[in-house]
Amino acid sequence: MLKIKQLAVAVGDKEILHDINMTIGTGETHVLFGPNGSGKTTLLTALMGFPKYRIVRGSITFQGKDITGLPLDERARLGIGMSFQRPPVVRGVKMSDMVAACLKGRGDAETVAKLAKRTDLEDFLDREINYGFSGGEIKRSEMMQLLAQKPKLALLDEPESGVDLENIVLIGELINELLEKHCPIPDRKCMGLIITHTGHILDYVNARTGYVMCDGRISCQGDPHEILQTIKEGGYGSCVNCLARRHLNV
Amino acid sequence: MSEIKSSESYRKKAKAAAAKAAAFGEDIDLSTYLTSAEEQPYQSDPEQLPAQAREHMLEAGVVLDDTSQRSGTYIQMDNTPVHSSIRGDGVEVIPISQALKKYDWLSDYWWRAVAVDTDKYTANVELNRGDGYFIRALAGHKTIFPVQACLYLAKARLAQNVHNIVIAEEGSELDIITGCTTASREDPGLHMGVSEFYIKRGARVTFTMIHSWNPAVAVRPRTGIIVEEDGLFLSNYVLMKPIHSLQMYPSARCVGENATVRYNSILVAGKGSSLDVGSRVFLEAKGAKTEIISRAITTGGDIIARGFIDGGAPEVKGHLECRGLILNNGGMIHAIPELKGNLAGIDLSHEAAVGKIAEEEVEYLMARGLTRTEATATIVRGFLRVDIQGLPPTLGAEIDRTVEASEKEVM
Numbered sequence: 001m002l003k004i005k006q007l008a009v010a011v012g013d014k015e016i017l018h019d020i021n022m023t024i025g026t027g028e029t030h031v032l033f034g035p036n037g038s039g040k041t042t043l044l045t046a047l048m049g050f051p052k053y054r055i056v057r058g059s060i061t062f063q064g065k066d067i068t069g070l071p072l073d074e075r076a077r078l079g080i081g082m083s084f085q086r087p088p089v090v091r092g093v094k095m096s097d098m099v100a101a102c103l104k105g106r107g108d109a110e111t112v113a114k115l116a117k118r119t120d121l122e123d124f125l126d127r128e129i130n131y132g133f134s135g136g137e138i139k140r141s142e143m144m145q146l147l148a149q150k151p152k153l154a155l156l157d158e159p160e161s162g163v164d165l166e167n168i169v170l171i172g173e174l175i176n177e178l179l180e181k182h183c184p185i186p187d188r189k190c191m192g193l194i195i196t197h198t199g200h201i202l203d204y205v206n207a208r209t210g211y212v213m214c215d216g217r218i219s220c221q222g223d224p225h226e227i228l229q230t231i232k233e234g235g236y237g238s239c240v241n242c243l244a245r246r247h248l249n250v
Numbered sequence: 251m252s253e254i255k256s257s258e259s260y261r262k263k264a265k266a267a268a269a270k271a272a273a274f275g276e277d278i279d280l281s282t283y284l285t286s287a288e289e290q291p292y293q294s295d296p297e298q299l300p301a302q303a304r305e306h307m308l309e310a311g312v313v314l315d316d317t318s319q320r321s322g323t324y325i326q327m328d329n330t331p332v333h334s335s336i337r338g339d340g341v342e343v344i345p346i347s348q349a350l351k352k353y354d355w356l357s358d359y360w361w362r363a364v365a366v367d368t369d370k371y372t373a374n375v376e377l378n379r380g381d382g383y384f385i386r387a388l389a390g391h392k393t394i395f396p397v398q399a400c401l402y403l404a405k406a407r408l409a410q411n412v413h414n415i416v417i418a419e420e421g422s423e424l425d426i427i428t429g430c431t432t433a434s435r436e437d438p439g440l441h442m443g444v445s446e447f448y449i450k451r452g453a454r455v456t457f458t459m460i461h462s463w464n465p466a467v468a469v470r471p472r473t474g475i476i477v478e479e480d481g482l483f484l485s486n487y488v489l490m491k492p493i494h495s496l497q498m499y500p501s502a503r504c505v506g507e508n509a510t511v512r513y514n515s516i517l518v519a520g521k522g523s524s525l526d527v528g529s530r531v532f533l534e535a536k537g538a539k540t541e542i543i544s545r546a547i548t549t550g551g552d553i554i555a556r557g558f559i560d561g562g563a564p565e566v567k568g569h570l571e572c573r574g575l576i577l578n579n580g581g582m583i584h585a586i587p588e589l590k591g592n593l594a595g596i597d598l599s600h601e602a603a604v605g606k607i608a609e610e611e612v613e614y615l616m617a618r619g620l621t622r623t624e625a626t627a628t629i630v631r632g633f634l635r636v637d638i639q640g641l642p643p644t645l646g647a648e649i650d651r652t653v654e655a656s657e658k659e660v661m
């Protein structure tokens with residue numbers, strides 16, 4: 001279980017996220033909607049533990065352990081993994097090195113080859129990571145690394161953006177595999193938090209709960225399809241207005 | 251070496267240049283070094299060399315315990331050749347002093363790729379009649395295993411003089427590994443090494459040089475390469491061990507159409523090391539090509555990384571890539587890439603980047619579960635990994651091993 005309580009996150013002196021509350025039960029998948037710049041990526045990076053994203057209030061509890069002050073790499077080793085929207089190029093470091101690092105000795109060259117085949121990246125293993133990768137290749141590469149890492153909590157930042165229709169099916173399959181959707185519901189261990197700006201991913205991946213982030217706050221929470229329907233009809237503007245209305249009432 | 255034609259004129263020129271400072275690098279006072287060392291006994295079986303010497307040589311890529319993976323071996327201790335041998339045919343490996351007696355024609359190659367009066371170091375090699383290796387691949391012959399050569403500095407304070415000549419006859423293929431090292435890990439010394447390479451039509455030579463000196467040694471290699479039509483010269487240089495001062499600027503001339511030269515250099519300078527290392531290529535014939543790649547890391551030392559490409563013929567192509575990584579404050583990297591051309595239709599380019607490891611990259615790897623130290627080591631290893639085109643796999647493994655063995659010292 002992941003429990004986020006009254007979390008506030010700042011970059012530098014600027015507080016970007018305010019009063020975030022969220023609970024993801026073991027085996028559950030949640031999605032996070034929100035307009036550009038609302039703070040979705042900030043939430044994921046703060047959960048992952050990037051030092052630049054400073055937690056100023058509140059707490060994060062992961063599988064019963066308070067990880068609010070835990071460093072990035074320790075969170076990763078505890079079972080939190082993230083797919084990046086725009087990962088950096090690391091010259092000279094090959095994709096196969098990255099996957100091997102993610103496997104942490106839990107597999108060999110054959111495991112790496114299988115994962116590459118699964119993600120349609122067989123020709124990429126000897127390539128320098130993210131160097132000259134297309135948008136879609138980056139998404140698949142991120143998924144491949146996460147599949148190798150086998151996190152207990154997968155944080156996916158817009159996994160479908162910039163992916164063409166043909167590949168979005170594959171991305172959907174990979175996410176389902178990562179989130180153990182093939183297992184009966186009670187047997188699932190992996191939790192997922194997926195950022196989606198457009199909601200397209202919901203055509204391929206089922207989620208239990210949806211949230212809308214506006215201006216650094218969660219403006220609403222509920223059935224993801226219902227939320228998507230609202231956004232489709234009224235745009236994110238309706239969410240912003242809704243949030244503003246409630247804040248005036250408080 | 252009285253057989254050398256016009257040897258008098260070389261000596262005259264050398265005398266005139268005996269005090270001539272080099273164009274680059276700290277000027278070394280030769281009078282502070284010894285000019286001669288005791289002769290070393292010849293060893294027909296290199297396995298009989300002292301264990302410590304063999305161990306140091308191994309760190310520089312020279313394997314003596316089992317030479318079945320080598321086509322030939324040359325070992326010089328101080329100024330004496332102590333061993334030379336070949337396995338199989340098609341290649342010759344003998345001391346240059348012997349080769350000069352054997353072949354009259356060798357005088358045609360003597361000081362032709364490097365000018366005797368380049369500076370005091372070349373002059374000194376001539377005036378002290380430096381010995382060295384003569385390696386020749388016979389026409390059309392492709393050697394499978396590399397030839398290895400070791401230049402070993404045993405005596406403290408010695409000025410070692412070396413003069414090598416490598417000839418790859420038409421259509422031959424040859425790989426050479428040269429390892430340079432010292433007996434002592436602290437005694438000062440000076441290595442002056444002239445190397446002249448002649449790559450004939452259609453020949454291919456890869457030359458891998460691994461330097462493993464000590465923090466008190468000064469090194470002044472002087473290398474010239476002449477590549478004929480369709481010839482290929484591929485140089486790999488690895489310096490990851492401490493050194494006091496190194497200055498070299500090997501110079502290759504592509505004199506035949508479609509001649510190709512590639513240089514890859516891996517340089518690491520710790521505190522107290524001062525490196526001024528470059529590669530220079532003159533593209534003098536139509537369609538000649540070059541690629542110069544260098545990776546420089548400072549953990550506290552100073553590195554000047556030079557590169558120079560002169561495109562002086564139609565349809566030539568050259569690329570220079572110099573990347574520097576600063577791992578510790580106190581070190582300095584100065585990249586000086588230079589391109590020169592005077593014809594339309596030539597294609598010369600360069601890229602240079604100097605900086606520290608990007609925090610974003612470290613964090614990316616940490617998000618996959620690596621510790622900061624592991625992430626940094628992975629990035630440094632990647633930085634030093636130059637995928638060398640056309641390098642035989644055994645040689646690639648050799649370089650990887652050298653790099654890996656030294657990584658710990660870098661971190």
Ligand SMILES: Nc1ncnc2c1ncn2[C@@H]1O[C@H](COP(=O)(O)OP(=O)(O)O)[C@@H](O)[C@H]1O
Nearest residue numbers: 011016034035036037038039040041042043052
């Ligand atoms: N590293 C950063 N430095 C400065 N501002 C940042 C940084 N990261 C995010 N922000 C700011 O925080 C806000 C939310 O950004 P982000 O989380 O990327 O939004 P989203 O992912 O919802 O598009 C934006 O105003 C953005 O400019």
Ligand SMILES: [Mg+2]
Nearest residue numbers: 040041042085
């Ligand atoms: Mg974002």
